[in-house]
Amino acid sequence: MEKYEDLEVWQAAMELVQEIYGLTDKFPVEEKPGLVAQMRVAAIKIPSKIAASTGYKNMKISLWYMAIVHALVHTLETHLKTSVRLKYIPILEAAPALEKCKKIERMIDELIMS
Numbered sequence: 001m002e003k004y005e006d007l008e009v010w011q012a013a014m015e016l017v018q019e020i021y022g023l024t025d026k027f028p029v030e031e032k033p034g035l036v037a038q039m040r041v042a043a044i045k046i047p048s049k050i051a052a053s054t055g056y057k058n059m060k061i062s063l064w065y066m067a068i069v070h071a072l073v074h075t076l077e078t079h080l081k082t083s084v085r086l087k088y089i090p091i092l093e094a095a096p097a098l099e100k101c102k103k104i105e106r107m108i109d110e111l112i113m114s
Helices: 008-024 029-053 059-085 091-113
Strands: none
Touching (some): 008 059, 059 091
16 A cells, blocks of 8 residues: 555545634634534544554455544534534635545545445
């Protein structure tokens, strides 16, 4: 398996981390320990779990990590949609991050199928 830094999905996940940090900078101060922290943790865990999955020669363990990545992407999407509903960010600002989530999900699916 390639080094994790060379994986397009890891690179896309790192871009998503930057996107989430930029979006959450605009949230109300009272959300910093709540929704902001949860969004940032979920975002950071996505590339971290992708990297961790490459450290094993056992395919079952790698697939288990990919399943975790799927769950984290869905969690982050839910946080983003919640943020829009609460009017912390407009949908037009959330849209690029939501699209990155879908892209990462497709890339993970491709990795699982290969």
